[in-house]
Amino acid sequence: MFPQVVSEYIQTNKVRYVFKNFPLQIHQWAQKSAEAAECAGEQGQYWAMHDALFNNQDQWSGSQDAVPYFKQLATTLKLDQAKFDSCLDTGKYTAAVQADMQAGIQAGVTGTPAFRVNDVPLSGAQPFEQFKQTIEYAQAGGKPPALVVAADDFRSMGEADAPVVITEFSDFQ
Amino acid sequence: MNRTRVWSSAMVALFIMALLGTACGPEMATPTPRGDAGTPAATVAAKTPVAGQTPAATQPATAPAVTLDPGELPVDPNDWHALGPADAKVTIVEYSDFQ
Numbered sequence: 001m002f003p004q005v006v007s008e009y010i011q012t013n014k015v016r017y018v019f020k021n022f023p024l025q026i027h028q029w030a031q032k033s034a035e036a037a038e039c040a041g042e043q044g045q046y047w048a049m050h051d052a053l054f055n056n057q058d059q060w061s062g063s064q065d066a067v068p069y070f071k072q073l074a075t076t077l078k079l080d081q082a083k084f085d086s087c088l089d090t091g092k093y094t095a096a097v098q099a100d101m102q103a104g105i106q107a108g109v110t111g112t113p114a115f116r117v118n119d120v121p122l123s124g125a126q127p128f129e130q131f132k133q134t135i136e137y138a139q140a141g142g143k144p145p146a147l148v149v150a151a152d153d154f155r156s157m158g159e160a161d162a163p164v165v166i167t168e169f170s171d172f173q
Numbered sequence: 174m175n176r177t178r179v180w181s182s183a184m185v186a187l188f189i190m191a192l193l194g195t196a197c198g199p200e201m202a203t204p205t206p207r208g209d210a211g212t213p214a215a216t217v218a219a220k221t222p223v224a225g226q227t228p229a230a231t232q233p234a235t236a237p238a239v240t241l242d243p244g245e246l247p248v249d250p251n252d253w254h255a256l257g258p259a260d261a262k263v264t265i266v267e268y269s270d271f272q
Contacts, residue, residue, distance in 0.1 A: 006246075009265075010247070010256050010257055010265075011246065011247065013247055013257055013258055013261070014257075014263070015257055015261055015263045015265055016249075016256065016257035016258060016259065016261035016263070016264040016265070017255065017256045017257055017264070017265045017266075017267070018252075018254055018255045018256075018264060018265070018266045018267070019254045019255075019267050019269065020254070020266055020267065020268045021268075021269075021270065022268035022269055022270055023270040023272075024270055024272075027270055027272035028272070029271075029272055030270035030271060030272040031270075033270070033271040033272060034271060037271065041253035041254070042253075044253070046248075046253035046254065047248060047253075047256070050271070053271040054271060057271070057272065061272050100268075101268075104268040107268075109268045112268060112270055113267055113268065113269040114267070114268040114269070115266065115267050115268075116264075116265070116266040116268075117263065117264075117265050118263060118264060131265075135263055135265075138262070138263040139262055139263055
């Protein structure tokens with residue numbers, strides 16, 4: 001999740017954020033890493049493992065066998081090692097992770113990351129402004145956000161440096 | 174002259190030590206929320222973009238990750254995948270993998 005969304009909306013309890021597993025087949029360790037996060041979750045450390053996996057991705061992503069590294073992360077996070085290892089080795093959450101993915105496919109997700117802000121889809125790593133606008137749209141009950149009149153030109157609305165500008169030539173009759 | 178050479182050698186040694194210190198830093202980073210915008214997006218298969226959506230694989234890297242204290246995250250005690258109040262007016266669902 002975009003750090004600014006986390007700090008401005010999630011940490012302030014204005015928005016609920018839910019992470020759903022969508023392990024792509026082209027990512028060799030996506031399924032098992034998702035299971036590692038679940039196994040940490042049952043010990044109350046889901047988000048710590050979530051962050052550790054992302055922050056140390058280069059340590060395991062290209063590995064021949066990433067499972068030992070996931071177990072090492074569990075050690076670092078001071079999890080019950082035997083419980084974590086058993087959880088991961090037995091595939092306790094394999095089906096749950098796959099169920100998440102199927103739900104995503106049903107929701108129209110085709111790639112990662114994909115977001116749903118209430119019912120509004122956002123695909124890819126969107127800039128913060130896109131999240132902000134969509135969140136405010138949802139907070140307003142689905143109504144379009146208020147138009148912003150430019151301070152230096154009362155004929156203009158929106159950002160002065162917007163990549164797209166619509167100019168209308170018209171009269172009032 | 175000699176003093177200058179000694180000073181230069183010391184600076185070179187300090188620079189090398191600084192480089193070695195960086196290379197031998199801890200493997201584990203402090204757990205932090207990631208900046209998605211810094212991660213290239215991936216797709217299941219090439220498909221025609223849906224109206225209103227931006228193709229995932231073409232998004233630029235625009236934001237650095239920031240360090241936040243995981244202890245500050247409002248984890249829902251009833252669902253470890255969720256942060257924030259269950260009755261929030263807005264819910265963001267992210268579908269992603271860790272790789």
